[in-house]
Amino acid sequence: MPGRITFLLLALTLLLTACRAAIVEKHFNLTWVNANPDGLQERKVIGVNNAWPLPVLDVNKGDRLIVHVYNDLETTTSSIHWHGLFQNSTNEMDGPSMFTQCPIVPGESFTYDFTVDQSGTYWYHCHTDNCYPDGERQALVVHDSDAWFADQYKEEFAVTVSDWYHNMVEDITFLDLSKGQRRLPSTSSTMLTWIAALSPTGAEPIPDSFLFNDTINTKISVEPNTTYLLRIINTGAFVAQYFYIEDHNFTIVEVDGVFTEPEEASVLYVAVAQRYSVLFTTKESTARNYGLVTIADQVLLDGIPDTLVLNQTNWLQYNPSASFDAVNVTLNIVDENPGFDDYSLVPYDKEPLFENPTKVINLTISMGILDNGKPYAFFNDQTYTRPKVPSLYTALTAGEEATNEAVYGEYTNSFVLNHLEVVEVVLTNNDGGSHPFHYHGHNFQVVSRFPSYGEDFYSLSDDVSPSAFDPNNHTAFPTYPIRRDVVVVPPMGNVVLRFIADNPGVWAFHCHIDWHMRQGLAATFIEAPLEMQKRISVPDDHFAACKAAGISYEGNAAANTKDYLDLKGQNKPARPVPAGFEARGIVALVFSCIAALVGLAAIAW
Ligand SMILES: [Cu+2]
Numbered sequence: 111m112p113g114r115i116t117f118l119l120l121a122l123t124l125l126l127t128a129c130r131a132a133i134v135e136k137h138f139n140l141t142w143v144n145a146n147p148d149g150l151q152e153r154k155v156i157g158v159n160n161a162w163p164l165p166v167l168d169v170n171k172g173d174r175l176i177v178h179v180y181n182d183l184e185t186t187t188s189s190i191h192w193h194g195l196f197q198n199s200t201n202e203m204d205g206p207s208m209f210t211q212c213p214i215v216p217g218e219s220f221t222y223d224f225t226v227d228q229s230g231t232y233w234y235h236c237h238t239d240n241c242y243p244d245g246e247r248q249a250l251v252v253h254d255s256d257a258w259f260a261d262q263y264k265e266e267f268a269v270t271v272s273d274w275y276h277n278m279v280e281d282i283t284f285l286d287l288s289k290g291q292r293r294l295p296s297t298s299s300t301m302l303t304w305i306a307a308l309s310p311t312g313a314e315p316i317p318d319s320f321l322f323n324d325t326i327n328t329k330i331s332v333e334p335n336t337t338y339l340l341r342i343i344n345t346g347a348f349v350a351q352y353f354y355i356e357d358h359n360f361t362i363v364e365v366d367g368v369f370t371e372p373e374e375a376s377v378l379y380v381a382v383a384q385r386y387s388v389l390f391t392t393k394e395s396t397a398r399n400y401g402l403v404t405i406a407d408q409v410l411l412d413g414i415p416d417t418l419v420l421n422q423t424n425w426l427q428y429n430p431s432a433s434f435d436a437v438n439v440t441l442n443i444v445d446e447n448p449g450f451d452d453y454s455l456v457p458y459d460k461e462p463l464f465e466n467p468t469k470v471i472n473l474t475i476s477m478g479i480l481d482n483g484k485p486y487a488f489f490n491d492q493t494y495t496r497p498k499v500p501s502l503y504t505a506l507t508a509g510e511e512a513t514n515e516a517v518y519g520e521y522t523n524s525f526v527l528n529h530l531e532v533v534e535v536v537l538t539n540n541d542g543g544s545h546p547f548h549y550h551g552h553n554f555q556v557v558s559r560f561p562s563y564g565e566d567f568y569s570l571s572d573d574v575s576p577s578a579f580d581p582n583n584h585t586a587f588p589t590y591p592i593r594r595d596v597v598v599v600p601p602m603g604n605v606v607l608r609f610i611a612d613n614p615g616v617w618a619f620h621c622h623i624d625w626h627m628r629q630g631l632a633a634t635f636i637e638a639p640l641e642m643q644k645r646i647s648v649p650d651d652h653f654a655a656c657k658a659a660g661i662s663y664e665g666n667a668a669a670n671t672k673d674y675l676d677l678k679g680q681n682k683p684a685r686p687v688p689a690g691f692e693a694r695g696i697v698a699l700v701f702s703c704i705a706a707l708v709g710l711a712a713i714a715w
Pocket residue numbers: 544545546621622623626627631
């Protein structure tokens with residue numbers, strides 16, 4: 111009898127779980143909309159169903175999310191990536207163009223359909239070249255009544271912080287989106303034609319302002335003596351931001367969809383694409399309002415125009431009739447309070463360190479110029495150059511040869527991983543700037559970082575060569591390393607990540623500074639291709655999108671379907687500049703020539 115009762119209870123639990131899982135179905139008609147979110151300039155943005163900001167997606171863990179996209183943008187291709195969602199067994203729904211799908215050209219439809227088996231704070235954004243800085247991004251929140259902190263707060267808020275540009279991406283001078291290229295992703299076009307040199311260093315475009323919830327001067331109404339959950343998402347294209355609440359501490363409970371042991375903090379450093387959830391408790395008194403403060407990380411900016419305001423105050427509104435004052439801030443906050451070190455977080459599930467990696471991928475980051483004079487970014491001196499066929503479709507049509515890295519092309523930074531192996535990625539940053547790296551389809555353990563986050567984080571910026579990770583001589587890895595899906599690699603330093611290749615699929619590994627992604631700071635991890643062939647099936651409308659775009663959906667990286675090892679015709683990057691003529695060399699040469707001429711002129715005079 112007790113056995114039967116247990117069985118009935120189990121059946122009831124399963125039934126209740128199934129009933130709770132809903133189908134959330136949306137129709138996203140992508141349209142141009144005019145918006146003026148910072149009050150400084152109206153501009154065209156990518157809206158959904160003639161509205162912008164885009165709809166926040168709220169789902170429950172276990173829900174099936176179906177989004178029917180129609181591209182009504184007329185001039186611009188698109189796609190949607192569901193940032194942080196694993197898409198286990200639905201790799202074809204991940205969204206990055208030329209990794210797992212073709213770009214959706216104007217007039218085409220494309221349906222994303224997947225089950226959300228995670229909980230926490232996510233976001234969705236366009237993943238076809240530089241398209242999300244034009245506004246196609248928004249929060250995606252997965253609620254979970256079983257979260258360990260679910261009964262500790264009364265109400266929750268999701269807020270986005272982001273940089274903002276007044277110009278359309280195609281008009282931003284950093285990149286020369288040669289007329290019509292963005293709308294015509296022909297098989298012969300490469301990224302090369304899209305990038306033009308502005309400065310030899312390839313300085314990133316400076317934003318015009320910073321937004322909070324896609325606007326400014328936001329007020330979040332709170333009651334006294336109450337605990338809230340605040341989700342913070344950086345949906346920007348480039349700039350990391352510091353975040354704090356005036357005179358309130360908070361407790362970190364989630365990072366990038368991973369629940370953490372509670373950790374008190376006063377300032378967060380949120381790089382683009384990163385997320386934090388914090389609990390905070392309001393004060394007893396409603397006498398005044400308190401600022402929600404954001405400060406852009408000015409270290410990332412090559413120049414700060416007088417018109418650019420780095421800090422913003424939004425408010426916790428205790429009292430609508432009290433004043434709303436801007437908080438006085440220290441802009442170089444890093445010197446006073448560098449923000450919480452995410453490396454010190456412990457995942458709530460206490461998943462131990464993944465031991466004994468059987469695959470180690472060493473990637474050295476660098477920035478430089480190729481012989482067309484344009485700035486690029488490199489992994490191991492190789493800039494990512496898109497294949498002619500989305501890499502997933504190559505994997506699915508290559509048969510046994512799908513396990514051979516060669517079929518994915520020479521210029522896609524492709525790595526084939528074995529099913530369920532422990533993979534270690536060692537990132538060495540041979541660049542004087544920091545980079546937020548994202549891996550699709552996974553959380554990785556952050557097992558080492560040097561210099562550690564804090565006041566020394568930027569200390570190696572001016573070094574001539576990077577500090578490499580030494581596998582035989584390093585500080586002990588954490589017992590329970592934090593897992594997340596975006597990690598910041600310090601200037602001229604290194605980061606070591608580990609994950610289990612438990613998600614057969616093609617997953618992009620890239621810098622989330624959108625300008626750097628465009629410059630080729632990306633790799634393609636091809637996870638368990640033979641297993642992928644058994645599990646992944648691509649719906650017809652995804653192939654139809656390829657047909658409409660004129661892109662092949664079978665064959666190797668060169669779209670060769672006969673001989674997968676023949677890559678003749680694959681897209682190629684520009685060539686390296688001849689030895690001795692690298693970027694810094696050219697600048698030095700120009701300056702020394704000018705100096706010599708000035709010197710000669712002085713003598714002649
Ligand atoms: Cu980067």
